[in-house]
Amino acid sequence: QFAEGVPALPLETPxxxxxxxxxFIEGMYPDHRLGLFQEIPLELRGDVLAVTNDDVRRRLIEQLSTNELYNLAESTSSEHLVEVLGMMPSHVLLRAIKRLDSDEQELVHKALSYTDRKIGRYVSRAVLTVTPEATAAMARTALKQQQVPEYTDRLLLVDDKGIFKGSVDLEILQSAPARQALSELSDLDEKHMLLADQDYGxxxxxxxxxxxxxxxxxxxQHELLGRITIREALELxxxxxxxxxxAQGGMNDEDLFAPVKVSVARRTVWLGINLITALAASWVIGLFELALSKIVALAVLMPVVASMGGIAGSQTLTLTIRGLATGQINNANLTLLAHKEVRIGLVNGLIWALIIGxxxxxxxxxxxxxxxxxIAIWINVLAAACAGILVPVILDRMKIDPALAGSVVLTTVTDVVGFFAFLGTATLLLI
Amino acid sequence: QFAEGVPALPLETPxxxxxxxxxFIEGMYPDHRLGLFQEIPLELRGDVLAVTNDDVRRRLIEQLSTNELYNLAESTSSEHLVEVLGMMPSHVLLRAIKRLDSDEQELVHKALSYTDRKIGRYVSRAVLTVTPEATAAMARTALKQQQVPEYTDRLLLVDDKGIFKGSVDLEILQSAPARQALSELSDLDEKHMLLADQDYGxxxxxxxxxxxxxxxxxxxQHELLGRITIREALELxxxxxxxxxxAQGGMNDEDLFAPVKVSVARRTVWLGINLITALAASWVIGLFELALSKIVALAVLMPVVASMGGIAGSQTLTLTIRGLATGQINNANLTLLAHKEVRIGLVNGLIWALIIGxxxxxxxxxxxxxxxxxIAIWINVLAAACAGILVPVILDRMKIDPALAGSVVLTTVTDVVGFFAFLGTATLLLI
Structure with a gap:
């Protein structure tokens, strides 16, 4: 069953x-995946699917029969239900949802209204809720009678309209006076909750x-959808x-063994975008045909100017993208950062201008x-530092992910500026 | 105190x-950091330092007095002790270690023998251990008398020589017969433990x-050093x-506001390495001066050939690096993957060769x-696919991190092959 090129499965699969x-499924050649999938214990299959990458999951779901899909929906843990249901064909989806209990039906309806970039989609319902009017003693009694889900460090207070009213730390609850109302023990700090609309990262x-x-x-509306545990946070x-x-390498989360025609279609888009930027660089070079025809050394040295700018720029770009993603760069310190990067560009540009000279x-x-x-190296390294700050900041304000588009825009800038500075200065001084 | 360009601190610091x-400290200009640091509650300072990036931590530790450092060492939670102590000057370190209790001293000595790339360095000692000879009843009694550290889902069995002998799930323990020995309830599966020498990622x-x-x-030697919790796993x-x-952008985890001379020194190394590869490309171009002097259009179009190869190669490279890092690419499926990537290169190369033609x-x-x-585009895109597989695999076998060095080696290959194919074919056919 496991053909050539397929890793042997360890024995202790239990x-x-x-x-x-x-x-294991992701590392296998697609033809063998379905066979292995059907050897997975029934109660695990849904959760396995939920954690494989999108490509692999979609293809496996396509290969399963309608009946197998219904069974899958029923056996998937509620934590992973949405990820599995979200890829089912719509006719299966609607009937699969109807088979769930009403609490789960509600969660699925809400979660599926968020895209897979939003944390709302990954919410789970294994959560202990209490009305804010309850006392500490009542909550302690209720806790003893229930199965406490793992990673529960707090009780969530929810009023009769389903609105979230804060949370009570379990340790604080244990030591609170019996008659104290939970609402007095709770905090409703913004930092203690997630908004369903937030990016999942x-x-x-x-x-x-x-x-x-x-x-x-x-x-x-401050309705409680559910919770995210630290385990899910690690996975996300x-x-x-x-x-x-x-994304930095111009790729997405594709199956290692996606069919060639699927991979070609996806990757060719990125090659096309890159061609436009390369042609822009060529057009700039074309402006200086006279200089190039007289001094062949210019053609020989062109790549050095472009690539030194490209590397210097991508250093600044990387720092800026990370700072924006973590929120550490903001309007207050952006100017300071830009000043620093420009000074680094001035110094590094000068050092390498002299060495290359x-x-x-x-x-x-x-x-x-x-x-x-x-001169050209110095100008280009300096321009690269400016572009390394400006490009991601502008893309970010335009709501375009700088991690995706930043490097191609930056390369265009450093190529164009580099060739223009080098061939332009040469035309002025040497021709 | 918070000067121009420094984000105002929110009010609810408690x-x-x-x-x-x-x-907040990382987002501040260095001059203001020490002031803010000294407003942090004493008992939090060590933990704050432990989670700031290496650069910022090192500089803050340099600014603190010897007495402040001793206090810091005493107040840091044992979970973060090693990260703080590891950066102290040696004379402070030795005296600070002596002030710890003997259990912590032992942990610090062991953890500091691992580099900060190894998981051994991040171990914490807040862990419940029992001798394997104990019975389930004894363990249950012991559990009730102790403060159970957070994220404890199992008891660790350790013999009198400190050797790890397996672990017992707390749920299994609760339902086990009173007189059953823990050793019979435990498993000693390799997949349930980490080796101190493992990479922390x-x-x-x-x-x-x-x-x-x-x-x-x-x-x-299978001695138990301590444990890693899921919280630490998320941070790591x-x-x-x-x-x-x-690393993919040629950077390391540097302080956003590192002094210009520190940043210049670090980044200039990467620019120097890049210069060598750019000069290699220039040398190849220099071999074809005759063709370039006769047909200026060759110089105009050179960047197109190099950059299409570079992009195609970096797509394959990115996929390969991720597969190697997650362990999903292995000897068994490497050939399959290489076949697939080469076929993608053939198809994508042909498509873009025709369009550019x-x-x-x-x-x-x-x-x-x-x-x-x-012709040159086709050859280069194909070469890029091969290099995208081979470069990271070879670097990985040479124990060089492909994420760090992969892209510079790949660019050298695609530049050299691209210029050689383009200018070489032109010399053969057009001159």
């Missing part, structure tokens, strides 16, 4: 977690900063960062050319 | 977690896959990924030139 299964980072084991998730953080790393004078024995390339 | 404080991912709230950490995962993102023929009206650039 101890496998849903993450372990997902890991940002929500995972909020969870990290909070120090809590769980956080309630509310919508704009890893997913968020893997996508950022892939010396290398070129030794290589070509032409002091004029050395001077021209030194 | 509710601040150590992560909140660290966030890999350990955080193991934690995510495990589904546990904590994992024991052992050394090569974020730190690991932020560093990966910075048409664009060039429209721009320059020279069918020979169109043919030459189409």
């Amino acid at each position: 101890g496998f977690s849903s993450n372990d299964w997902a890991f 940002e929500a995972a980072l909020d969870m990290k900063s909070s120090g809590f084991a769980m956080m309630p998730v509310v919508n704009e 953080a890893v997913d968020y960062y893997e996508n950022q790393l892939l 010396v290398v070129v004078s030794w290589w070509f024995g032409n002091p004029g050319l050395s001077f021209v390339i030194a | 509710g601040f977690s150590s992560n909140d404080w660290a966030f 890999e350990a955080a991912l193991d934690m995510k896959s495990s589904g546990f709230a904590m994992m024991p950490v052992v050394n090569e 995962a974020v730190d690991y990924y932020e560093n990966q993102l910075l 048409v664009v060039v023929s429209w721009w320059f009206g020279n069918p020979g030139l169109s043919f030459v650039i189409a």
